Amino acid sequence: MNRYQTIPKHLRYTIMDFNRQFPDDAACLEHLMQQRFPGNITYCDKCQQERKHYRINGRPVYSCDHCGTQISPMAGTIFEHSSTSLRLWYYAMYLMASTRCGISAKQIQRETGVTYKTAWRMFRQIRSSLSETEKQLEGSAVEMDETYYGGTAKGRRGRPMRGDKQKSPVVGMVERSTAKRKGRVVALATNDVTAKNLSGIAHEYILPSSTVFTDEFTSYDSLGSRFRSHKRIKHSAGVYVVGDVHTNTIEGFWSLVKRGIGGVYHQVSQKYLQSYLDEFSFRYNRRDYGNLIFSEILKQVSLRASMPAPRDRGMTPATQDAF
Ligand SMILES: [Zn+2]
Numbered sequence: 001m002n003r004y005q006t007i008p009k010h011l012r013y014t015i016m017d018f019n020r021q022f023p024d025d026a027a028c029l030e031h032l033m034q035q036r037f038p039g040n041i042t043y044c045d046k047c048q049q050e051r052k053h054y055r056i057n058g059r060p061v062y063s064c065d066h067c068g069t070q071i072s073p074m075a076g077t078i079f080e081h082s083s084t085s086l087r088l089w090y091y092a093m094y095l096m097a098s099t100r101c102g103i104s105a106k107q108i109q110r111e112t113g114v115t116y117k118t119a120w121r122m123f124r125q126i127r128s129s130l131s132e133t134e135k136q137l138e139g140s141a142v143e144m145d146e147t148y149y150g151g152t153a154k155g156r157r158g159r160p161m162r163g164d165k166q167k168s169p170v171v172g173m174v175e176r177s178t179a180k181r182k183g184r185v186v187a188l189a190t191n192d193v194t195a196k197n198l199s200g201i202a203h204e205y206i207l208p209s210s211t212v213f214t215d216e217f218t219s220y221d222s223l224g225s226r227f228r229s230h231k232r233i234k235h236s237a238g239v240y241v242v243g244d245v246h247t248n249t250i251e252g253f254w255s256l257v258k259r260g261i262g263g264v265y266h267q268v269s270q271k272y273l274q275s276y277l278d279e280f281s282f283r284y285n286r287r288d289y290g291n292l293i294f295s296e297i298l299k300q301v302s303l304r305a306s307m308p309a310p311r312d313r314g315m316t317p318a319t320q321d322a323f
Pocket of ligand 1: 044045046048066068
């Protein structure tokens, strides 16, 4: 496939690799166990200490090698209350990882035969695990810009017309890449784009020692005093680049998100906008990982899991049937 020619060999992970690594639910369960509790060692409530655990045949649980108390590696994860097989969850994460523009619930519905509702819920759950915990930007050059999703008014910037309440503002900040460091992005769904709100956001995520690049939108007027310098490009005068003064990096990110949401998700309700932004930011911030973003998603889902619940909590009969 043409797409792989641009991904270095050690960063490739194809559907063949996926099928080989995760042939069935049991392989996925073992992977989840290892990811959360390396060496199958975890705390046993009854023994009140770390114990090695062994897989119980035919059931998605592991038991303490000392007292036999059982734990489920799925407890506390997004898979816990699901009647969907663990392998299908893994496949959904694989699909999400291996596309640049995001993947739709429709596609996984077509490919696997689960209902649209189930597919949609799976993606929502996976997406909920992808928000970055470390959002502070460190780059010495950071571009900041806002855009809008939804609504009816058209226009290059898409700033809402008076009374157009459908449009949801989004604020983005992106570090420019340097030879040493790939620039990262932070994108936030926000209530308004007042000067107060935008400077508050800038202050929270951008270091005072950074140079900030924006356009001439008046809400950025007061930014200058807070940062090393503030450079602005006059989009209204039809100017897009003057030397290093531009916002092309963040606009590139917006068009990626728009292409994804427009072409794949079709419509995003305001409520879920942040989680879509999180998904696109997660992929953008790992764009040099090639297809290894899949293992990053797997890691993130495990990291987000709460500590294992007492045995058998919340396991539905359907989950057990899958094994
Ligand atoms: Zn025990």
